[in-house]
Amino acid sequence: MTRFWILACLPWLLGPLVLLWRARDSPSLSDEPDEIPPEAPLVSVIVPARNEALNIERCVRSLLRSRWLALEVIVVDDRSEDATGALARALAAADARVRVIEGAPVPDGWFGKQWACAQGASAARGSTLIFTDADTAHAPTLIPRSMHAMRTRALDFLTVGGFQELGSFWERVVMPQVFYMIASRYGGAGAVNRARRSRDKIANGQYLCFTRACYDAIGGHASVRGKAAEDLALAQLVHARGMRGELVMGEHDLSTRMYTSLAGIVNGWTKNMVTAGVDTLPAGVVPRLLLPVLLLIVPLVHLAPPATAIASLFAPLAKGAVLWAGVCSAILLVWWAFIYVRAFRQSPLYALTLPLGAVIVLFIIARATVRGRGVEWKGRRYQAG
Numbered sequence: 001m002t003r004f005w006i007l008a009c010l011p012w013l014l015g016p017l018v019l020l021w022r023a024r025d026s027p028s029l030s031d032e033p034d035e036i037p038p039e040a041p042l043v044s045v046i047v048p049a050r051n052e053a054l055n056i057e058r059c060v061r062s063l064l065r066s067r068w069l070a071l072e073v074i075v076v077d078d079r080s081e082d083a084t085g086a087l088a089r090a091l092a093a094a095d096a097r098v099r100v101i102e103g104a105p106v107p108d109g110w111f112g113k114q115w116a117c118a119q120g121a122s123a124a125r126g127s128t129l130i131f132t133d134a135d136t137a138h139a140p141t142l143i144p145r146s147m148h149a150m151r152t153r154a155l156d157f158l159t160v161g162g163f164q165e166l167g168s169f170w171e172r173v174v175m176p177q178v179f180y181m182i183a184s185r186y187g188g189a190g191a192v193n194r195a196r197r198s199r200d201k202i203a204n205g206q207y208l209c210f211t212r213a214c215y216d217a218i219g220g221h222a223s224v225r226g227k228a229a230e231d232l233a234l235a236q237l238v239h240a241r242g243m244r245g246e247l248v249m250g251e252h253d254l255s256t257r258m259y260t261s262l263a264g265i266v267n268g269w270t271k272n273m274v275t276a277g278v279d280t281l282p283a284g285v286v287p288r289l290l291l292p293v294l295l296l297i298v299p300l301v302h303l304a305p306p307a308t309a310i311a312s313l314f315a316p317l318a319k320g321a322v323l324w325a326g327v328c329s330a331i332l333l334v335w336w337a338f339i340y341v342r343a344f345r346q347s348p349l350y351a352l353t354l355p356l357g358a359v360i361v362l363f364i365i366a367r368a369t370v371r372g373r374g375v376e377w378k379g380r381r382y383q384a385g
Contacts, residue, residue, distance in 0.1 A: 004320065012305065012328040016335045022187030029160055029250035032145040032152075040070040043143060044126030048116035050078035050103075050378050052134035053087060055257075059134050060091050060098060068143040071097055074123055076116040078103040081379070084134075099123070111375075111382055114221040114230050121220055129215050131208040135256055136162070142253040146209050149248060156214035157238045157245035159203035159231070161189060162254030164344065170262040172350050173357045176339060178269055181298045181361070185280060189247040198236040199280060203247065205231030206256045214243050228375050228384040229276030236279065266364055271375050273368035275384040292369045296362070303358040305329040 045063055049056050056075065063073050075092075077085040077100060085100065092098040101123055106115045117131050128147065132138070142160070150158050164179065166172045186192050186202050195201055208231060218241055224233040238245040259265045277291050305328035312322045337348035375382040 006320075006323070006327075008324050009327045009331070012301070012331045015301070016331075019183060019187070022191050023183070024188065025190035026188035027190065027193070027246070027248045029142070029145045029149065029248045029253050032148045034067060034141040034144040035148070036067060036069070036144055040068060040147075041128065042070045042072065042126040043068060043128045043130060043147065044120075044124035045071065045073045045130045045132060045143075046117055046120035046124060047073065047075045047132055047134055048078055048113050048120065049075055049080065049084050049088065049134040050112060050116070051080050051082050052084045053080070053082040055135045056084050056087050057091065059132070059136055059138075060088065062136075062138040063132075064091075064095055064097065065140050066138065066143045067140045068147065071143070072124070072126060073098045074101060074120045075099070076101045076103050076120045078112050078116040079105070106380070110225040111228065111230065112378065112380055114225050114227075117230075118221040118225075121215065124212075127212050129210045129212060131205075131210075133206045133256065135258060136206050137255045139253040142207075142250065145250070145253060146207075149246075150209065150211070153246065154244060155246055156211050156243040157203075157235070158209040159235065159245070159247050160207040160209075160250040160254050161204045161247060162206060162256055163251040165255050165257035166344055166346060167257060168260060170265060171257075171259060172340075172344070172346055173353045174262070174265050174360050175258070176336075176344055176350075177299065177302065177354075177357045177361050178364075179343075180339070181295070184298055189249050192247045198240045201232075201235040201239045201245070202280075203231040203235035203245075205229070207250075207254055208234065214238065217241065217243070226382075226384060227276075227279070228382070229272050229279065232276055232279055262360075266360070266367070267376070269364050270368045270371065271377050273364055274371070275368075275373060275375060292365060295365045299358040299361040299365070302332060302354050303362070305332060306355045 047059060060073055060075065075088040077088060088100045092100050101119055103116050103119060106112050121129055146158055146160065164175060166175055192202055218237045221230065223237060224230045227233040235245060259268050274291060277295060305325045308321060308325035309329050312325065332354060333351050336351035336354055340346040340350045341348050373384045375384050
């Protein structure tokens with residue numbers, strides 16, 4: 001019986017090894033040169049912003065420091081209820097490369113972000129369109145390296161995975177687990193680029209770079225107007241239409257702080273967990289019904305061994321079960337200490353919070369499942385398509 005429990009440890013041992021193998025050969029934006037061509041084409045950077053007073057200045061100022069000088073920055077003030085618009089207009093007054101568009105009311109059937117992006121694209125003059133979130137910070141080399149990658153690889157679409165800033169305790173506890181779930185589904189950037197099915201494509205909505213011809217050919221943001229995760233849908237659409245798109249990692253060129261509180265984390269991932277998850281599965285009613293079960297796998301894998309070890313302190317369990325719990329908990333501790341240091345630049349001691357993070361992720365999954373296709377975000381309610 002003890003031998004059975006030892007064999008039962010194999011999934012916890014092999015899982016990290018499989019993920020490392022799937023993450024191999026992920027292209028890095030740092031490998032791209034940042035030289036500017038003699039006749040650099042105009043690049044339009046579009047920043048949809050709703051209630052982003054805390055972030056908009058950092059984002060726009062970082063864009064203006066780009067080494068790519070043929071640049072226009074279009075901030076679309078999506079009917080903000082804070083000082084976002086005023087701050088953006090002050091930046092525009094100080095630099096002619098910045099323009100501010102006052103967003104129109106969101107039409108029926110549209111998500112606010114997609115509508116803001118579509119308005120920005122309509123006003124853009126560049127042959128390349130970059131859509132970026134207001135909570136991002138851009139290195140001066142980001143746009144030059146992106147443009148070089150698109151030109152040398154003959155890409156229609158490029159998306160960059162950046163570094164995720166984790167400022168608070170709850171961000172450090174929960175966010176890595178959500179990103180781990182995404183990595184478990186897709187592998188690394190290399191695996192995404194090698195994928196042959198549209199459902200295996202993904203993008204980072206914090207930085208989407210299109211040629212104007214590609215953006216228009218897929219119908220722009222209007223084609224994904226009712227999607228909660230428009231980045232995922234756009235990447236799948238580019239592939240389905242036979243155009244070339246790639247994901248590259250750019251941790252040294254792009255950084256984002258998505259949320260600053262536990263409430264923000266819960267609300268943000270509740271918005272995407274189920275509505276976006278459906279688009280990652282094969283089409284059909286059965287896969288959609290199975291989604292909540294599939295989402296539970298990763299947090300339960302993280303929770304089961306330490307929960308069993310803790311339970312053994314209060315109730316008698318088989319020696320084999322206690323051995324299994326101890327070995328698997330040790331594997332998880334070492335693996336997550338590595339993840340915290342390597343991927344998130346945090347103390348390895350945060351690996352000890354793994355059970356707490358898993359419980360919160362389970363709550364988010366349950367909450368998202370109950371809400372179904374209904375989405376609430378930044379004071380608006382939507383029905384995801």
